[in-house]
Structures are given as structure tokens and as C-alpha cells.
Amino acid sequence: MAIVAEILLADPTLPLVDLARELPSHELSITNTVLLGDGRHLVNVSVDDESKDAFERRVDVQPEVTSVTSIGETADGWLYQVTIDSTSELLNSHDPREFEGVLLKAAVTGEGVRELKVFSNYEAFSSLRDRCEVYDIPFELLNIASDPENPGKRDRFGLTDKQHRALSVAYDGGYYDSPRSMSTQELADELGIAAASASDLLRRAEQQLISQTLGPNQYLNTLTA
Numbered sequence: 001m002a003i004v005a006e007i008l009l010a011d012p013t014l015p016l017v018d019l020a021r022e023l024p025s026h027e028l029s030i031t032n033t034v035l036l037g038d039g040r041h042l043v044n045v046s047v048d049d050e051s052k053d054a055f056e057r058r059v060d061v062q063p064e065v066t067s068v069t070s071i072g073e074t075a076d077g078w079l080y081q082v083t084i085d086s087t088s089e090l091l092n093s094h095d096p097r098e099f100e101g102v103l104l105k106a107a108v109t110g111e112g113v114r115e116l117k118v119f120s121n122y123e124a125f126s127s128l129r130d131r132c133e134v135y136d137i138p139f140e141l142l143n144i145a146s147d148p149e150n151p152g153k154r155d156r157f158g159l160t161d162k163q164h165r166a167l168s169v170a171y172d173g174g175y176y177d178s179p180r181s182m183s184t185q186e187l188a189d190e191l192g193i194a195a196a197s198a199s200d201l202l203r204r205a206e207q208q209l210i211s212q213t214l215g216p217n218q219y220l221n222t223l224t225a
Contacts, residue, residue: 003119004104006143009132010112015064015084016045021110022058023051029076030106030113040066041084045108046077055080101128112138163205166191170202 011017020028025048032044047055055078059068064085071079101124105116119125132139159167169190174181188198 003122003125003144004116005119005125005141006114006116007128008112008114008140008142010138010140012110012112014108014113014137016043016062016082016108017110017112019055019058019062020108023047023054025051026110027051028055028108030103030108031076031079033103036083043082043084044071044079045082046074046079048077052078101125114142159205159208162201163208166198166201167205175202 012021016028020026029046030043031046034042036042056070059065059080059082065082066085067083069081071081073079101117101119103115103117107114117125117128119128129139166187170176170182170187173187173190175184175187184199185195187202188195191198191201193201
């Protein structure tokens with residue numbers, strides 16, 4: 001079953017991150033990446049009007065950039081072809097011969113590289129996550145969905161809005177940490193309900209998650225493994 005994942009590789013040492021941080025928009029859009037025969041990568045990037053001059057002044061001094069060619073103005077901004085040295089760990093982790101995944105959208109920001117990809121199944125997604133770990137690239141899952149037509153919609157596993165919020169607040173607050181750093185009463189106060197109601201709400205939410213991940217729809221478990 002295909003899944004869509006939005007991920008952030010939050011490493012300031014990745015290619016073009018320093019450059020993106022210096023631009024007024026703080027972002028470079030990636031439209032395509034091609035592995036060249038000599039091991040280098042040809043990356044198509046675009047910038048908006050506001051960032052064009054800053055990009056052209058600073059791209060040549062980036063240590064990972066070996067050449068840059070201006071293509072011209074497009075509907076999405078100003079397009080360039082940038083050749084990047086193959087020594088980059090990011091490019092090693094994204095070797096197209098080593099994992100399945102189709103890039104829908106990508107951008108380099110001041111934080112790192114943000115990508116939206118379609119994977120044929122969880123194993124394909126996991127291979128990228130594992131390879132990033134091998135190369136010490138921080139891997140943060142921002143969103144994951146099982147509907148390629150609506151990649152921005154996070155799977156809710158049948159949870160109601162109240163159940164989803166209760167689980168989110170509990171998780172973020174440390175309710176599930178060991179040792180627990182949020183009490184049931186603190187969770188209840190955050191939700192604005194009684195402690196007994198908070199406990200019951202969590203119990204029903206957990207039961208729903210278990211039924212969805214271990215019951216008849218257990219294939220959804222691959223999305224959160």
C-alpha cells in the first residue's frame with residue numbers, strides 16, 4: 001500500500017542549507033535531481049524574485065557547489081541547474097539505486113531539507129529512514145498519510161477530534177514517558193475536563209488505536225511503525 005510522507009532532514013551541514021539561510025525567502029525549491037556519471041549530482045533549484053540577486057551572489061562560494069547555470073524565469077520563479085559534489089552525505093543517503101520513493105516536492109531551508117515523497121510501502125519508507133541514520137542525518141517525520149491524492153491529511157485511525165487532541169497533549173506533555181512527566185490531573189487541566197474524564201478519554205482513544213492497528217485494518221500499523 002502506497003504511503004505519502006513529509007519529512008525534514010534537520011541538519012544545517014547539508015548541501016545548500018547555508019545558502020538558503022542567507023536568502024530573503026530562506027528557501028530553495030528543488031524540482032529535480034539527477035545522478036551524473038562521475039558521481040556528482042545535478043540539481044534543479046528555483047528561487048523567487050526577492051531571492052534571485054542574493055542567490056546569484058552567493059551560490060558560487062558554497063563549498064559543495066562545483067558549477068551553476070542559469071536557465072531563466074519560470075512560473076515558479078528563477079530556475080538554475082546546480083552541480084553538487086558527490087561527497088555530500090545527503091546525496092549518499094538518497095542514492096536512487098538504494099531505495100524506492102518518488103519525490104513530489106522538496107525544498108532546502110535554513111533548518112535542513114524538507115521533502116514530500118510517495119513510497120510503495122512502509123519498507124521503502126523505512127529504507128530511507130535507516131539510511132539517514134547510517135549517515136547521521138537527523139530524520140524527522142512531519143506527516144504521513146495513506147492517500148496520495150491528499151498527502152497533507154494525516155491519518156487519524158478513526159479517532160475523534162477530542163481523542164486525537166487528548167493523545168497529542170498527553171504525548172507532548174510526557175504522559176507516556178518513563179518515568180511519566182505529566183500526571184492525569186495535569187492532562188485534565190490542559191484539556192479543561194475532570195481527571196476521570198481525561199482518563200476515560202485516553203482509554204477510549206488507545207482502544208481505538210489498538211483496534212485499528214492490530215484489528216482488521218492492521219495494515220495501517222505500517223504507517224506508524
